[in-house]
Amino acid sequence: MYQHSMEIFYEPNLRLTRARGLRGYNAGFAETLGCGTFDQHQKDLVWRLLGDTPIGRHSVVVDVGCGIGGPSGWIFERFQPARLIGIDYCTASVQEANARWAHRTRRPCFLQGDAHSLPLADASVDVIFNLESALHYPDKRQFISECRRILKPGGVLCLGDICTHRKKFFAALGMLNNLASQFSTHERLWSAGDYRETFHALGFDRIRHEEVSVQAANSLHDGLTEIARDGWKAARGYRRRFFYLCFVEKLLRRRWLTYDLFTTCRSQVSTELEK
Numbered sequence: 111m112y113q114h115s116m117e118i119f120y121e122p123n124l125r126l127t128r129a130r131g132l133r134g135y136n137a138g139f140a141e142t143l144g145c146g147t148f149d150q151h152q153k154d155l156v157w158r159l160l161g162d163t164p165i166g167r168h169s170v171v172v173d174v175g176c177g178i179g180g181p182s183g184w185i186f187e188r189f190q191p192a193r194l195i196g197i198d199y200c201t202a203s204v205q206e207a208n209a210r211w212a213h214r215t216r217r218p219c220f221l222q223g224d225a226h227s228l229p230l231a232d233a234s235v236d237v238i239f240n241l242e243s244a245l246h247y248p249d250k251r252q253f254i255s256e257c258r259r260i261l262k263p264g265g266v267l268c269l270g271d272i273c274t275h276r277k278k279f280f281a282a283l284g285m286l287n288n289l290a291s292q293f294s295t296h297e298r299l300w301s302a303g304d305y306r307e308t309f310h311a312l313g314f315d316r317i318r319h320e321e322v323s324v325q326a327a328n329s330l331h332d333g334l335t336e337i338a339r340d341g342w343k344a345a346r347g348y349r350r351r352f353f354y355l356c357f358v359e360k361l362l363r364r365r366w367l368t369y370d371l372f373t374t375c376r377s378q379v380s381t382e383l384e385k
């Protein structure tokens with residue numbers, strides 16, 4: 111659908127993570143400024159989103175929008191689930207994730223695929239993890255109904271996304287989506303309320319919601335400080351992405367953008383449509 115512009119958008123991120131030995135593409139989580147490395151902040155965001163979601167040795171976990179596989183790898187190493195499948199739209203990211211795990215026999219499996227049409231059987235998954243990816247999906251409702259389809263009854267969806275209460279402002283920025291440039295993010299932002307309503311409507315219950323915009327801004331600030339410390343020359347290949355992320359940090363701190371974490375369960379009861 112929009113795979114080509116996604117590949118272009120994530121090229122600078124790929125260069126940045128390679129140059130700086132990072133494993134994730136997300137904003138991270140830091141309670142205060144300067145309390146750890148950016149790599150640690152990215153891991154902390156994963157634990158914050160998972161909360162006390164039960165993952166055991168028999169669990170099947172899917173990481174939708176897995177990027178280069180950092181969060182998938184951290185979840186896999188900590189919980190040793192029976193299967194962990196990472197799915198991403200960008201071929202370059204999936205190749206990178208596979209290359210990073212090539213030397214391991216027991217490992218997550220990474221596939222190219224689209225969140226709107228997940229290549230998994232009905233009621234086959236215990237936990238879906240989806241971090242900072244749904245902002246790009248043109249049809250988030252379709253993605254959430256796919257989540258409902260593949261989750262077992264009682265299965266958990268952990269979804270962290272960048273949202274906004276200022277949809278008109280960001281809709282105007284959406285003009286950039288028409289350009290095959292590195293700023294064509296295809297983002298179509300929802301508010302946290304849109305997510306809550308859609309979870310209810312599509313048969314999810316026990317919704318937990320936490321807003322962590324300031325902690326995400328703190329973490330980005332630390333990451334950008336790490337880059338700035340090494341100087342302009344070292345940032346070759348991702349300088350424009352540096353300024354883009356500075357802008358995102360400011361928007362999160364002022365809460366023009368919000369960073370929202372949700373966990374919700376596929377209800378045990380069938381929806382009207384399924385009866």
Ligand SMILES: C[S@@+](CC[C@H](N)C(=O)[O-])C[C@H]1O[C@@H](n2cnc3c(N)ncnc32)[C@H](O)[C@@H]1O
Binds near residue numbers: 135174199203240
């Ligand atoms: C900000 S990155 C986050 C990656 C990863 N979750 C992490 O935390 O490191 C967003 C990811 O979503 C992926 N993505 C965008 N649209 C997608 C779609 N329709 N289906 C699957 N993945 C998609 C992008 O390719 C990108 O790797």
